[in-house]
Amino acid sequence: xxxxxxVREKPDFVRQRLGTRxxxxxxxxxxxxxxxEQRRKWLSEVExxxxxxxRVSKEIGVLMGQxxxxxxxxxxxxxxxxxxxxxxxxxxxxxxxxxTRAIGERIAELDKRAGExxxxxxxxxxxxxxxxxxxxxxxxxxxxxxxxxxxxxxxxFDFTPKTHLELCETLKLVDFARAAKxxxxxxxxxxNWGAKLERALIQFxxxxxxxxxxxxxxxxxxxxxxxxxxxxxxxxxxxxQYYAVREGLDDATLGRLYLIPTAETPVAxxxxxxxxxxxxxxxxxxxYTPCFRGEAGAAGVGTRGMIRVHQFxxxxxxxxxxxxTGYAELEQMVAHAERVLQLxxxxxxxxxxxxxxLGFASAKTYDLEVWAPGQGGYxxxxxxxxxxxxxxxxxxxxxxxxxxxxxxxxxxxxxxxALARLFVALVETHQQADGSVRVPEPLQPYLKTxxxxx
Numbered sequence: 001x002x003x004x005x006x007v008r009e010k011p012d013f014v015r016q017r018l019g020t021r022x023x024x025x026x027x028x029x030x031x032x033x034x035x036x037e038q039r040r041k042w043l044s045e046v047e048x049x050x051x052x053x054x055r056v057s058k059e060i061g062v063l064m065g066q067x068x069x070x071x072x073x074x075x076x077x078x079x080x081x082x083x084x085x086x087x088x089x090x091x092x093x094x095x096x097x098x099x100t101r102a103i104g105e106r107i108a109e110l111d112k113r114a115g116e117x118x119x120x121x122x123x124x125x126x127x128x129x130x131x132x133x134x135x136x137x138x139x140x141x142x143x144x145x146x147x148x149x150x151x152x153x154x155x156x157f158d159f160t161p162k163t164h165l166e167l168c169e170t171l172k173l174v175d176f177a178r179a180a181k182x183x184x185x186x187x188x189x190x191x192n193w194g195a196k197l198e199r200a201l202i203q204f205x206x207x208x209x210x211x212x213x214x215x216x217x218x219x220x221x222x223x224x225x226x227x228x229x230x231x232x233x234x235x236x237x238x239x240x241q242y243y244a245v246r247e248g249l250d251d252a253t254l255g256r257l258y259l260i261p262t263a264e265t266p267v268a269x270x271x272x273x274x275x276x277x278x279x280x281x282x283x284x285x286x287x288y289t290p291c292f293r294g295e296a297g298a299a300g301v302g303t304r305g306m307i308r309v310h311q312f313x314x315x316x317x318x319x320x321x322x323x324x325t326g327y328a329e330l331e332q333m334v335a336h337a338e339r340v341l342q343l344x345x346x347x348x349x350x351x352x353x354x355x356x357x358l359g360f361a362s363a364k365t366y367d368l369e370v371w372a373p374g375q376g377g378y379x380x381x382x383x384x385x386x387x388x389x390x391x392x393x394x395x396x397x398x399x400x401x402x403x404x405x406x407x408x409x410x411x412x413x414x415x416x417x418a419l420a421r422l423f424v425a426l427v428e429t430h431q432q433a434d435g436s437v438r439v440p441e442p443l444q445p446y447l448k449t450x451x452x453x454x
Contacts, residue, residue: 001125001394007032017131020138020355028128035121042114046107053103060096063089126230127237130390132355133327133364139354145367146354151338152347154371159433163374164424165305168194170435170454173427174306186310188420193452197439198313200446201419201426202288205315205340208442209416213336215286215317220266222289223257228269231395232413233361233387234261243292259292263316264413271320272395278402281409282321282329286416289314306420307379313419319412320397323389326410327364330386333414334366337382340417344440346425347371349378361387368417374428379421384414 007014011029018026067089137146168174173194179187190198209215223245229235234242242261247253260266267287276283291314317336321329334350341348351367358365362385369378389408392398398406430438436453444450 001390002128002131003389003393004032004036004121004125007125008036014131018128020132020136021129021358022140022356023129025128028124032121032124032128035117035124039114039117039121042110042117046110046114049103049107049110053100053107056096056100056103060093060100063093063096067093123236126394129358129360130233130363130387132358133386133388136358136364137352137354139356142354142357144354145357146352148350148352148366150347150349151342154347155373155429157373157431157433161373161428162431162435163305164372164428165374167374167427167431167435167437168306171427171437171452173197173452176305183310186308188306188309188311193447196447197426197443197452198419198423200443201422202313202315203446204443205416206286206288208340208343209286209315209317209336213284213286213339215284218267218270218285218287220260220263220270220287220289222260224260224266224269225257226255228265228272229258229261231269231272232265232391233359233394234265237360241294243294260289261293262291262314262413263287263289264318267316267318268320268391268411268413269395271397274397275406276320276397276399276409278322278399281399282319282325285318287316287318289316291418306424307375309420315416315418317384317412317414317416320392320409321412322399323407323410326386326388326412329410330364330366330384330412333412333416334368334384337368337384337414337416340422341368341370341381343442344422344426346429348381359383359385361385361390363388363390368415370422370425372421372425372428373431375424379425381422381425382415382417384412386410386412 002014007029011033015026015029018029067086137144139145162170165176168176171194172192173190175189175191179189182189206217210217226235229239229242243259244255245253245257245259247256266289267285270285271283290311292311294310317333319329319333338348338350348368348370351369353362353365353367365383365385367380368382368384370381371377372379388410391411392408397409397411399409400406426440427437430440432438432451434453436451439447439450439452441450
């Protein structure tokens with residue numbers, strides 16, 4: 001989430017950066033400031049009242065000391081004036097005790113109001129997206145994304161290339177009909193060489209990133225609590241897009257756990273609520289997981305094919321780094337994802353997303369789009385983002401510097417890469433005139449063949 005101190009001290013800057021997203025979030029700044037000001041006003045009044053209560057309590061102590069001296073001469077006081085004076089002091093004491101009780105009640109009331117304002121403020125700020133980095137081009141839609149670079153040439157065929165649907169059916173790589181019978185539309189059943197190719201791609205990606213790119217492999221849970229989804233910025237805004245789990249028939253358990261939409265969700269949260277040592281950074285994780293996305297309201301999910309599905313495999317890259325190196329680490333992460341496509345002999349382009357197309361938590365994002373000949377277009381297979389300290393604040397992840405200062409790190413995420421679109425581009429790009437698919441050299445050790453034939 002955004003730093004409330006930044007919102008408070010530079011509201012016009014925050015409005016301007018949010019305004020570049022074009023989603024109307026700049027309008028939330030005034031409400032954030034109103035709630036924050038209420039909270040601070042009430043807390044300030046609480047502190048004043050506590051000081052007043054302490055002062056009155058001291059006065060009561062002094063008065064009771066005077067009564068004690070009067071009573072020390074005898075009980076009751078030996079002279080009528082002393083008795084009258086003691087009685088008067090006691091009445092004053094009772095009045096001051098009533099005053100402290102009233103002050104205490106007012107403190108409790110203001111504490112409650114301040115707490116409610118803080119809760120409302122914090123719930124609101126969770127719905128405000130990250131500020132785009134200054135290097136991100138301002139745009140109104142995905143049409144305004146910039147082509148950062150292009151790798152290779154589109155493959156040329158001396159025959160009419162088939163779509164992945166045709167190839168998967170003739171080579172028996174995916175059984176779409178039986179997948180629908182098992183789970184409904186938007187799911188895949190890989191078979192024979194298709195299942196082997198999917199597994200080979202996963203193994204190849206993990207080996208590449210761990211052995212050559214220096215990531216540490218982890219295998220996280222596929223079910224997480226809502227706090228993890230909130231930590232990376234997927235909740236509360238996108239709560240309608242993911243699969244909530246119920247335990248048996250107990251409705252009370254619904255929503256305690258969710259199927260992960262990406263490995264980013266559990267892996268980025270590994271160190272949540274921790275204070276790391278600066279010497280531990282950078283941390284670079286790599287993880288394979290299936291990904292589950294309901295995509296509520298999305299059109300075309302039920303269409304046959306592998307472009308948009310509810311469950312797909314992905315190898316995810318996560319970095320936790322000092323802020324000073326965040327953007328250098330982003331460029332390196334993009335290069336690591338590009339290396340996958342280069343080794344597989346695929347034509348692709350790197351897109352720098354404009355402000356309107358950024359993800360909720362991202363400050364800057366590059367998309368890798370691979371060419372799929374059978375589709376006659378590009379497919380996004382990787383999205384690499386620097387979320388700066390946006391996610392770290394949400395999950396309260398900090399690191400302690402050498403001088404003892406606690407700071408929020410930058411958290412980066414990237415697909416390294418996602419399937420099944422990579423699968424689509426690979427079979428369509430490497431298809432042969434006889435209907436077979438040539439296996440790229442890096443995958444041959446895993447598949448023990450150089451060609452998948454009918």
